[in-house]
Each structure stands twice: as C-alpha cells, then as structure tokens.
Amino acid sequence: MARADVLPLPQRRAIWRVMARRYAHLPLLAPAVAVSVAVFWACMAVLVVMSVYPFLAAGTPRFTLDAWQRFLVDPFYWGVVGTTLRIGVVVTALSLLIGYPTAYAMSKIRRPGWALACYVVLFAPILVSVVVRTYGWLLLLSQTGAVNYVLRTLGLIGQPIPLIFNTTGIIIAMVHILLPFAVFPILSVVGQLTSDLKEAAMDLGANRWQTFRRVTLPLTLPGVVAAAQIVFTLTISAFVTPFLMGGGKVQILSGLIYRDMEAVNLAFASTVALILLALAMAILAASNVLVRRSYSRAEVLRT
C-alpha cells in the first residue's frame, strides 16, 4: 500500500485499471453467492444447531446428542441408508446405460428438424409435474396396469409381477424422470468429440468397440461423471417419487425426514437431513478424486 502511494500518479492509475479489469467479474458472482450463503449455508447452520438443541423452538435449549446417537446405533437406520444408496446407485447406472447411447445418437443427428424433435421428446416430460408423472407410472405398473397386461398377454409371466410399492417401481420411475439430466451433460461432451480421433483409432487397428473403449469413452468421461453425480444426488434426495412409488413400504432417508417433520421431531429430522447431505458430499468428493487423474488430460483437450 505504502509503495503504491510513492508511485507517480499515472502508474498508480494503471495499477488500478489492471485491478479493476482483473476483478471485474466479481459483481457477476454476487447474486449467486448471496443466495447460496443466505439460503443454503445459513439453513445448514440452523440444521446443525437444531439437531443438538431439540427444544430450541420451545425456548428451553439444552445440548444433547440423543438424535445423532439414536440414528448411528440403530441398525434400522443403517438399513435405510443402505436402501437409499442402493436405489441411487442402480438409478445412476441405468440412467447412464440408457443416457449414453441416447446422447451419442443425438450428437450424430445432422438435420436440425430431427435434432429438435429429439430434444422435445426427451426434455418435454420435465415440463410435466413430477407428481403427475409418478401417478402415470403407478397406473402403468400396477397389477392391472398396461405393463403387466402386455407381459401376461405375451405369455411371459403367469401372475402379475409387483412393480409398484417396492424399489423396482421407484427405480423405474426415477430413471424416467432423471434421464434428461443424464443425457444433457453427456451430450455436451460427446458433441465436441471430433470424428478424426475415432478415424485415427480405426486407422491404427482399433475396431468399433476398441475405438469406443480406448478413445471415445475416456474422452467423454468428464460428461459421464457429471451426469452420474447429478443423477445420483437427485435420486438420493428425491422425495415425491419414492414416496408415491414406494407406497410407504420402502424406507429411504428423505422419507425419514418427512416422517419426523410430521411428528415435530425436529432434532431427528435435522440429523437425517445432515446425514443425507454428508453422504451426497462424500460420494461427490470420492468420485471427483477417483476420476480426476483419468480425465485431467481430457480437460486439456478442450482448452
């Protein structure tokens, strides 16, 4: 500071200009930072406080770890964590398996009309309420629904198979709802892949599968990871679809939060919410660390 003062005026002005240019983008961040700090991090802090001061609202705060202890020692709650993670993993895997080929095919469409049609078909369901879509799936998948009817008519099954009020139903509906969130990040990366890298691989002796395995997949991995992270976090924190499709028979973490909020058991609800958050963050961090090495080179490609 003192040194800047001894500089002649034109130079001081030049320094200010450089600083102004360097930090000119900061005001653009302000709204997002403000919302994030006020709504998210402040609420998180409140959650932490509420999970250890159960009677804060009643005006008799008393520090206790009862809620945390109850969650962590009861195997039932670990089972709920397991179910939640299992649904998250299966939905993520299925969304990627369906979403990757979809994104790949969409990137190949050259006619603008057809590309637009694809986007509309894939993304239009987002415009329909999740509740409406979930009830649609309940109709389709029920014992007397269209899916069981077709399977029985074709003679593939003798008795209707239970597709709702269990994890199968949750998984089917979640994959449908979250598929656009898997396709979009992959599409944005696959679209940047130039055909000459694939041609180079084939020229060097790679058949189609080897080309995919050794060139296309590694170079599109950043998009796949982004898609997986989005789908996974949305799945484990989803409430409406698991609640309706599970029919109260499948316990997941978001259902626990709802149950304890209804019962005005705020300390336990806060604890479950924080555990859900911790799980999501831990899995995101782990996946980031795992793939960073493999795709740090691919990042360079796009700079």
Place this chain on the structure above:
Amino acid sequence: MTLVGADRVEDDVELREVSKRFGPVLAVDRVSLQVRRGEFFSLLGPSGCGKTTTLRIIGGLEYPTAGEVVLRGQVVTDVPPYRRATNMVFQHLALFPHLAVFENIAFGLRLRGLPSDVIARKVDDVLQLVDLPGFGTREIHQLSGGQKQRVAIARALVNEPAVLLLDEPLGALDLKLRLQMQAELKALQHRVGTTFLYVTHDQGEALTMSDRIAVMNQGRIEQVGTSQEIYARPQTRFVAAFIGEANFLEGRIAASAPDGVLVSVDGLQVRVAGDGSLPVGAPVTVSIRPEHVKLGAAAAGAANRWDGRVQDMTFMGAVVRATVALASGIAVVAEIQNDAAVGLAPGDAVVAGWAPQHTVVLAR
C-alpha cells in the same frame, strides 16, 4: 490371394477406376493409378479436387462408389480400415489428447497384442527416428507444432505400413518450419524406405519432395509424372497453369515442320519442337514458361523471335517480370535475371523470343 505378374508386385497401391459420389457431387471420377514400392508419390491439386477423398479411400475411411483398391496385390476394397496395412498422418494430426506421447505411438502396437518389451523397444526406436528421443512421457499439449507433427508420423510409421498416407500434414505449420519438415520428411522416407502417399495443394511442396506426382482436378487425374515431366511437359492446360506459371497463346496447327509443328497464333507462326500428333487445323493452346522468354540480345538465337515493346516491369528480387507486347497485340510475360533487365524500361522497343523446345502444345 491371387497370382499376379511380377510387374504388379512392385506396386504397393493400385487404384482401378475408383469413383466416389457424395450426393450430387462426384468427388473422385474414375481414378486409376499405381504407386510403386518405396516411392514418394504425391497427389497434387486445388482444394476440392478429390485428392483427400482418394487418400481416404486407400486408407479405408471412405468406401468407393465404384472401382477397386489394391494393396500389395490384394484387393482390399471391402476391408475395413483397422485391418488394412495402411496408416495415415491426418491433416489435423488427430493425436489422442488423453494419452502421453508413448501411449499415442504404442496405440497400434497394443491393439496387435505385442509384448510390452517389444512395444517399448519399437516406440523408443521410432522416437529416435523422428528425432524425439526421451519424449515418451510428455503430454501432447506440452509439444510444439513441429513436435506434434513428428509424433503423428511416428505413431503411423511404428506400425510398419505398406504405405504411409499423409493428408496435408504440414498445412498448419508456418513457412519456415514447413520447409524444414519437408526436408526431414523426405530424408525420413529415404531412411525407412516406406512408400509415402502424400496429399498437398502446394505445388512447391510436391515438386521438391516427390518421386512422382499425380495432378488432380475436379475428381480426375490430369497427369502423372516426375516433377520435371510435370513442369516441363504439361499435358493439359490445367497442369501448365497449376504448376508454376505460363503464357498461354490460343492458335491452330498451321503445318508440320521438320522437327515439330508450326502453330499460327494471330498471324504469328510459332515453332514447337516434338512430334506433331495433332492434325493441321486443330485448335491448340501454346504454353511458354515466363523464364524461357528471353529479351534483347539473349533472344538472338531463338527460332521464335519477334519485335515488341515493354509494357510493364515488376522488380521481384532476383528476377524481374516484364510484360512485352508483340506485334498483333499479343502480350507475353518474361521472367529475366535482374542484371539482364538493366537499361530496360517500360516503352522501350525490345526483341522477345523463346526456343521451340521450351514451347508446349496443348490440345484444346
């Protein structure tokens, strides 16, 4: 495999009446050519002439609409690129950004399932060959343009292809580096003895590097020959205009002379050396390179010699270009050494002439 004649075995690549149609566009039009073993062969032509498509057909990256591709005596038209004994150096190199230099070069060897010690030795050898020893651990983005170029060549060469296909690989480099890489590429080809099939739109590049050149235009091969043949004996007006520069005079065959033909051009009788296979009266174009047009005393012995007047002079460094208007209004461009141009100025009367053996007759 079929039995083939001894002369056929000498060819590494043969195209038989190959055509490629993209919708309404005929990109390659009945192209036939033979590339001999160990040859540096160039496909030269303006952009859009079909040279890259022809190269990609040989590499298997395009499927021809008609015709056959033969590699070392075997028809490979239906063989996919990954089972062809060709390797390509792509125009934009197409190095794998997610792999280091070593893995880029080892890509083809790994797919062939070679043991890792053999792969390591081959990669080291080829890095030595392209003058990049110890570069195996570098990432692609750490390399300069010229180094990327060499890695791309190494990645293709390490597979020991029957023919190395090069698609304008020097196009992205600046002039100085391009000239250096031309010399290195030619020297490399000499060392390894692999057949090189080189696509370029740069006539200078093709003339300096190639053993033989095929000049292409609008999907067809106009002429195949050595650099000297293509330059000194162009067979079509396109070749004469595309390679170097030329004066074109429109005329008709007037008579056959003892050692050539006489062409009448707007009243001038131009002597042309060589066998006159064209009938008297046939419309022709006469082509003369500017450096063969002599002015003043230098034109004294020339059989084609007329009085004219200097219209315009342009100093170009080592040479001076002078436009001379002959009687009857024909203008020819002469390129003369700058010391021979001393004392010459626009408006001066001057004699211009050229020898019959430097005059080429092209059928119209």
